[in-house]
Every structure is written in C-alpha cells, then in structure tokens.
Amino acid sequence: MALISLLAVSAINFWLVEMLPGDAAARILGRNATPEALALLREQLNLHLSAPERYLQWLSKLMSGDFGISLVADRPVLDYIASRVANTALLSGFALLLYIPISISLGVITAINRGRMADHVISGIVLIFMCLPEFVIGILLISIFAIKLSWLPPLALIGQAKSFGDLLQLIALPTITLVAAMTAYAVRMMRESLIEVLDSSYVLMARLKGLPTWRVLLFHALPNALGPAINITALNVAWMIGGVVVVEAVFEFPGIGRLMVDSIGHKDVPVILAISMIMTGAYIVTNLIADVLVILLNPKLR
Amino acid sequence: MAVSETSIGTWRAGLGRATRGLSASGRIGAAIILVYVAVALTGSLWAPYGAAAILTGSPFEGGSLKHLFGTDNLGRDVFSRVVLGTRSVLTMTFAATFLALAVGGLIGIVLGYLRNWVDELGMRIIDILISIPTLVLALLIISAIGNSLWLVVLTVAFLFAPRVARVARAATLNVATNDYVAAALARGESTLSICLREILPNIMGVMLVEFAIRCAFAIIFIGSLGFLGFGAPPPTPEWGLMINEARANATNSLWPVLAPAAVMALLVIAINLFADGLSRMIDHPGYRTTGAK
Numbered sequence: 094m095a096l097i098s099l100l101a102v103s104a105i106n107f108w109l110v111e112m113l114p115g116d117a118a119a120r121i122l123g124r125n126a127t128p129e130a131l132a133l134l135r136e137q138l139n140l141h142l143s144a145p146e147r148y149l150q151w152l153s154k155l156m157s158g159d160f161g162i163s164l165v166a167d168r169p170v171l172d173y174i175a176s177r178v179a180n181t182a183l184l185s186g187f188a189l190l191l192y193i194p195i196s197i198s199l200g201v202i203t204a205i206n207r208g209r210m211a212d213h214v215i216s217g218i219v220l221i222f223m224c225l226p227e228f229v230i231g232i233l234l235i236s237i238f239a240i241k242l243s244w245l246p247p248l249a250l251i252g253q254a255k256s257f258g259d260l261l262q263l264i265a266l267p268t269i270t271l272v273a274a275m276t277a278y279a280v281r282m283m284r285e286s287l288i289e290v291l292d293s294s295y296v297l298m299a300r301l302k303g304l305p306t307w308r309v310l311l312f313h314a315l316p317n318a319l320g321p322a323i324n325i326t327a328l329n330v331a332w333m334i335g336g337v338v339v340v341e342a343v344f345e346f347p348g349i350g351r352l353m354v355d356s357i358g359h360k361d362v363p364v365i366l367a368i369s370m371i372m373t374g375a376y377i378v379t380n381l382i383a384d385v386l387v388i389l390l391n392p393k394l395r
Numbered sequence: 396m397a398v399s400e401t402s403i404g405t406w407r408a409g410l411g412r413a414t415r416g417l418s419a420s421g422r423i424g425a426a427i428i429l430v431y432v433a434v435a436l437t438g439s440l441w442a443p444y445g446a447a448a449i450l451t452g453s454p455f456e457g458g459s460l461k462h463l464f465g466t467d468n469l470g471r472d473v474f475s476r477v478v479l480g481t482r483s484v485l486t487m488t489f490a491a492t493f494l495a496l497a498v499g500g501l502i503g504i505v506l507g508y509l510r511n512w513v514d515e516l517g518m519r520i521i522d523i524l525i526s527i528p529t530l531v532l533a534l535l536i537i538s539a540i541g542n543s544l545w546l547v548v549l550t551v552a553f554l555f556a557p558r559v560a561r562v563a564r565a566a567t568l569n570v571a572t573n574d575y576v577a578a579a580l581a582r583g584e585s586t587l588s589i590c591l592r593e594i595l596p597n598i599m600g601v602m603l604v605e606f607a608i609r610c611a612f613a614i615i616f617i618g619s620l621g622f623l624g625f626g627a628p629p630p631t632p633e634w635g636l637m638i639n640e641a642r643a644n645a646t647n648s649l650w651p652v653l654a655p656a657a658v659m660a661l662l663v664i665a666i667n668l669f670a671d672g673l674s675r676m677i678d679h680p681g682y683r684t685t686g687a688k
Contacts, residue, residue: 098526105527112539224663226615228622229656232638236649247645335530339619343642353531354623357538365535372531380526 102373103155107148110362155370161363170367174349178371181341181348185333187264188271192329196276197322200283201310207288215280223277227336231270231343238266248345267344274336275329279322286321290314320387327383334372334379421672427665435481442479444472455648465650467641473651477658480632483544484659487627488613491548495555496606502556503563504590504598508571518564521557529554530619537625544627551616555609562605566598573597600677607670611663618659634659 154161160170199215206212222230239247245265290296291314299313338350345351349368356364417425456466464473506514536550570576571594579593595602620626621635629636634655641651 098523101523102527105532106535109535109539220667221660221664224611224667225660226618226622226635226663228619228635228638229660232642232645232652232656236645236652240646240649331528335528338530338534339623342623353534357534357625360538365538369531369535372528373526376528377526 098377099370099374103152103370104148106366106369106373107151108144110366111144151366160367163361163364166361170363174352174364174367174371177347177349177352180346181337181350184264184267184271184341184346184348185330185337187268188275188333189330191268191272192275192279193326195272196279196283197315199276199280200287200318200322201315203280203284204287204291205306205310207284212284216284219277219280222273223281225274226339227270227274228339228343230273231266231340234266234270235343267340267346270340270343271333271336275333278329278332279325282325283318283322286318287314290318293317316390320390323383323386323390327379330379331376334376417676418672420668421676424665424668424670424672427661428669431481431485431662431665434478435485438478438481442475444475445479455644464654465648467637467651468644468647473637473654476632476637477634477654480634480637480655481658483627483631483633484614484617487544487548487551487617487633488610491551491617492555492606492609492613494548494552495559495609496602498552499556499559500563500595500602501590503560503565504567504594505586506560507564507567508576508586508590508594510568510571514564517560521560524557525561529616533616533620534623534625537620542625542628544631547617547620547626551613554616555613559605559609562601563598566601567594570594570597604670604674604677607666607673611666611670614659614663614666 151161158171160174162168163170163173166173199219203212203215203219225233235247238245246263247266296309296314299309304313337348338353340346341348341350342354349371353365353368353372355361356368455468456462456470462472462474464477467473467476502517506517533550533554536553537546540546576589576593579589584592617626617633618635618638621633621637622639624636624639626635627633629640637655638652641648641655645652
C-alpha cells in the first residue's frame with residue numbers, strides 16, 4: 094500500500110512539474126537559446142519522447158538512485174541536495190529530541206492537575222501556540238530574542254558555524270519554533286488520553302494498593318496512554334515535513350525546504366522532483382512506523 | 396421611529412436562541428468572528444488610508460493616533476492594510492473551505508452510502524491524495540499553474556476536499572443504516588436525492604464543526620503560502636504576504652510584522668474556540684462545559 098502511494102505520488106508530481114510553463118531545454122538555455130542549441134539539448138534531455146515514456150525512464154533511474162542533474166547547479170541532484178537533507182535531518186532531529194520529553198511532561202502535569210491553576214495556565218498557553226502559524230511563532234521569537242535582546246542570531250546560516258556551540262546557537266530559534274508548534278498538539282492529546290486512563294479502574298486499583306503516585310503514573314498510566322501519543326507524534330512528524338519548509342524560510346536555514354522554494358523559483362525540475370519524493374517518502378514511512386509501533390505496544394492488536 | 400423596548404426584547408431572545416447551548420468561550424469566539432466579518436464588509440468605508448497608498452507618513456513610524464499600527468518601509472499605513480486585508484483573507488478562506496466542504500462532503504456522503512467497489516476505489520484514491528504533504532503539493536500545484544487569488548482558493552479547496560470526504564464518509568456510515576434511508580429507497584428516490592435530502596441533514600452538525608475547523612486551517616495555510624510568496628500577488632494586503640514583505644525590515648520597525656501576525660492569530664484562536672463550543676453543543680445538547688471532566 095505504501096509503495097502504491099509512493100508510485101502514485103511520483104506520477105502526480107511528475108505530471109505537475111510537466112505542467113510548468115516552458116520546456117526544460119528552453120529553461121536551461123534561457124536567453125542564449127538558438128534553434129540549433131535548443132534542438133540539440135532537447136535531444137540530450139530526451140524531450141522528443143512522450144511524457145509517459147520519460148516518466149518511466151525517470152522512474153527507472155530513480156530506482157537505481159539516480160535523481161538526474163540539477164539544471165541550476167549543473168551537478169548531480171543527489172550530490173547537490175545531500176548536505177541540505179543532512180541539515181534538515183539535524184534540525185528535525187533536534188526538534189524531536191526536545192519535543193518528546195517536553196510534551197510528555199507537560200501532558201502529565203496538566204492531566205494530574207486537571208481543573209487546577211497549573212492546568213488552566215498551561216492549557217491556555219498551549220491553545221495559543223496551537224493557533225499561531227509556525228511562521229508567526231518564528232517571527233515572534235526573532236523579534237524578541239534576536240532583535241530586542243540580541244541574544245541569538247536572527248538567521249540560522251549554519252554553514253558559518255565553527256564549533257558545536259556556534260551550531261547550537263544558530264539552530265536554537267528554528268528548533269524552538271518547530272518544538273512549540275508540535276508540542277501544542279501533543280500536550281492536548283496527551284492530556285486527554287491520560288485523563289481517560291487516570292479515570293480507569295486499574296489506576297484506581299493501583300492507588301488503592303497504596304503505590305506511590307510516581308509508580309502509578311510511570312508503570313500503570315503512561316504505557317497505556319502512549320498509543321495515542323505515538324499517533325500524534327507520527328502526525329507531528331508528518332506535519333514537520335511541511336512545516337519545515339516554512340520554518341526554514343523564516344530563518345533562511347539551508348535545508349531541503351528552503352531549497353524546494355528556491356528551486357521552484359528557478360524551475361529546477363529534477364531538484365523539485367527529488368525533494369518532493371523525499372518528503373513524501375519520509376511522510377509515508379513515518380506513518381508506517383507509527384502503525385507498526387502502535388500494534389507492537391498493544392497486545393490486543395498483535 | 397424609536398427602537399422600542401419590545402423590539403430589543405425580541406432581539407435579545409433571538410440572540411439567546413441562536414447561541415443557546417454554546418459555551419461561554421464558544422460565544423466569545425463567535426463574537427470575535429462576527430467583528431472580523433463586519434470589518435471585512437465595511438472596512439473599505441472607514442479605513443483611514445488606501446491599501447496601496449504610499450508615504451501616508453514617514454517610513455517606519457511607530458504606533459500613534461494617526462497611524463494606529465505604525466507605517467511600513469514604503470510609509471504605507473499598517474492599520475489600513477490590516478483592515479483592508481481582512482476582506483481578501485476572509486473571502487479566500489470561506490471560499491476555499493466552502494468549496495472543499497461542498498465537493499468533499501458530497502463525495503464522502505455518496506461513498507459512505509454506496510459502500511461498494513466505487514467506495515473501495517474512492518477511498519484508495521483519497522488515501523493516496525492525503526499521503527502527500529499538503530504544503531509540498533500546494534507549492535507544486537501553484538508553481539505549475541501560477542498564483543492568483545482564485546488559484547490559491549482552488550488549490551486549498553483541492554487539498555482539503557479529500558480530508559473532508561473522509562470525515563463525511565465516516566459520519567454517513569453511522570446514518571446510512573437508519574430506517575428513513577431504507578424508506579426513501581423503497582419510495583424509489585434516486586441516490587443523489589437520498590444523499591442530499593436524507594443523509595446530509597442528519598450529518599449537518601458534523602459538517603458544521605468540520606467547516607469551522609477547516610476555516611482555521613485554511614487561514615494558517617493561506618497565510619503560510621502568502622508568507623512563502625506563493626499566495627496572492629503583491630500589493631494585495633494579505634496578512635501572510637504583509638509579514639513576508641515587512642520581515643526584511645524587522646530591525647527598523649516591528650509594527651508591520653507584528654500587527655498582521657497578531658490579527659491572524661486572534662482570528663484563528665476565535666475560530667478554534669467557536670469550533671470547540673460548536674462540537675460540544677452538537678455532541679451533548681444542553682450540556683454545559685465545566686472545564687474538567
């Protein structure tokens with residue numbers, strides 16, 4: 094099923110890119126286009142073949158790991174985007190690393206304090222963050238920490254980082270932006286599912302046995318609230334694949350999201366195709382992993 | 396002709412009827428949304444300056460009585476642009492969401508009612524469409540066919556429709572087995588008429604909530620597209636675009652960045668409060684929310 098979706102997505106992507114105005118040869122040559130050069134380049138790019146034929150050709154190359162040659166950089170796409178993919182992976186990795194403990198602990202705090210002050214305050218802040226578009230969060234952070242306080246740099250040009258400390262400073266704001274946007278959903282869901290579990294009879298039983306609260310939470314309640322949490326995390330990672338495009342644009346972060354926007358501007362078709370395939374692939378794989386994890390965690394579904 | 400006591404009374408009663416069962420936060424949300432709608436409808440009559448009028452004051456003025464939200468790099472009045480932008484933002488949002496609800500809703504209801512091979516096939520296609528990250532697909536579509544106000548609306552509607560269809564189908568499955576559907580079938584009504592006259596009215600609540608939630612998503616989504624430069628073309632006073640344009644000069648003045656951002660955030664919060672209240676009202680008629688369970 095996942096493979097079929099990926100295949101279908103590749104066809105949709107290819108067809109959409111096919112609809113970009115002007116053909117690839119004219120786009121590469123730009124103003125230098127003479128009729129002879131155009132004809133030659135069209136021959137080289139196999140533009141004389143029909144669109145379905147070229148799609149199959151592109152697909153078979155893709156299978157062998159060949160993404161084609163970037164029209165702008167004049168380098169193999171894989172080579173060109175590899176460092177960008179690594180940067181985005183770094184950013185998302187940092188964000189995930191922070192996101193998991195923060196959302197679980199905030200979820201627990203709001204759930205066990207439900208109806209009290211701590212719950213109201215945290216839930217209120219979470220609701221506001223949930224409603225703020227990620228680029229607004231990013232800009233707010235820039236205007237507070239970079240412009241008003243000048244603690245952190247406004248742009249995340251991580252190519253300039255000389256040490257790990259530098260890197261942390263540069264990547265801090267984009268990471269916080271991603272975490273804030275993701276945590277908001279997760280805390281709400283975590284709270285709901287934990288409250289349901291805390292009201293269950295086996296938690297009451299554990300309490301009546303006289304177990305300390307932390308034991309009840311850690312060994313009885315949390316494992317049973319994790320299923321929904323994993324689903325939310327999958328949704329969040331899926332969201333992050335799109336959100337990263339916006340966050341990278343806010344901070345001029347040199348990742349694949351930024352490259353995607355730039356490449357669309359330059360009409361660099363092989364790069365656009367490669368990035369959209371990578372993003373869709375990551376999206377589908379994430380959902381697959383989440384499905385498997387949920388089944389593994391729940392003995393009833395095994 | 397003075398406004399009589401009784402007419403105020405009936406007006407109050409009408410308001411009470413319309414919002415009965417809606418939680419307090421839901422009412423606050425609804426009130427804020429109404430203010431935005433009023434601003435969108437009448438804004439062009441009272442906005443102090445035109446949306447494209449440059450040098451209404453010197454560039455990068457702070458907030459003052461003359462320029463409530465200050466001025467941007469071209470000396471345009473930020474308050475006027477935010478006010479005038481309300482119309483394009485709300486029009487795009489409502490148009491896109493309404494289209495998505497109409498198309499996706501109809502598809503979902505028909506699939507859920509038929510439950511045969513058409514349903515199988517339709518759901519497979521919907522699953523595939525949903526598995527493409529929305530923003531990636533939106534960027535591809537818009538770069539392929541160009542960006543104008545209405546193409547953005549169509550793109551957003553196209554992206555939301557399969558998601559709406561899923562919700563509508565799930566709601567239809569609960570309703571389709573009821574006797575009144577069987578009765579309609581026995582009367583010889585056509586599939587389309589059963590879907591529209593028997594099923595649709597009974598899942599209207601779900602669809603209303605879906606409409607409200609989708610509206611909030613649409614505002615964020617359209618704002619993000621505008622911010623990335625793939626939304627409405629400049630100098631449209633669209634909030635996302637305004638933030639994008641003002642961002643380069645954020646060190647000079649924060650007003651042109653923060654004003655549209657705050658206005659957008661408040662609207663999304665209001666819609667979320669309203670949607671939350673609406674879904675509680677429909678789930679439990681007469682049920683008053685007390686916060687905790």
